[in-house]
Amino acid sequence: MRIQHCLLSTETLNAGQQVGGIGKCLLQKMGWKEGESLGKTNVGMLEPLRVNVKTDRKGLSSMMEGPTSTPPVAKTHPVxxxxxxxxxxxxxxxxxxxxxxxxxxxxxxxxxxxxHSRSFMFKVRVNDTFYQPSVASMNKKLAKSQAATAALQGMGLIPG
Incomplete structure (x- = not known):
């Protein structure tokens, strides 16, 4: 089975047809007249949204972002x-x-x-090293989060 690719362009999508058919009939039943904008106070847009088609295979990025270069670093673990x-x-x-x-x-x-006043504390084992926060917490979720924070600080990934 072959799949045929359809090439779309910005012009093709932006050359949309006028409102017609059942959609136009439904809008007219609700009081809309051709040339008016939609909405209770008639302050909506008159023109449809324009489509910008991405035709290349590059990723999405901001035009204001320029290429950034970082000095080479010896990697022992993924960044x-x-x-x-x-x-x-x-x-x-x-x-x-x-x-x-x-x-x-x-x-x-x-x-x-x-x-009515429980205290919880977790310790976490990461790569055969244990990390434990210094204070207890009022609920288990917060206690687990504090243990993870202690591990991240102990590994030097976030400031302590």
Whole structure:
């Protein structure tokens, strides 16, 4: 079975037909008249959106970004991208995956206090090294996140 590729151009897509058929009938039933914009207050756009077709096989990038060059660095592990904005647990999982290590192993080491005021602490094993935060947390999710943060700091990937 052969697949034929259809070449689309910007002109082809932007030379769209006028509103017609069932769509036009439905709009007219709702009170629309040709030449008016849509919406309750008639302040919408009159012209349809124009399409810009990407015809090359290059990736998407900003025109304002120029090529960046970084000095060559001796790599022992794959380069870790910016970790800001990522949840510490997912960042730690990503690092272990990229370095082909076992996934981090979180172990609950502290679960104490009365029911209304519990304290939790996790330690995490990454590549046969244990990391543990210095303070306990009020819930398990935060405690796990703190353990991952301690591991990232211990590996020197985020500031301590």
């Amino acid at each position: 870790v991208r910016d970790l800001s904005g990522k949840h510490p647990v997912s960042a730690l999982m990503e690092i272990c995956s990229k370095r082909r290590w076992k996934p981090p192993d979180f172990v609950l080491v502290l679960n104490s206090g009365p029911d």
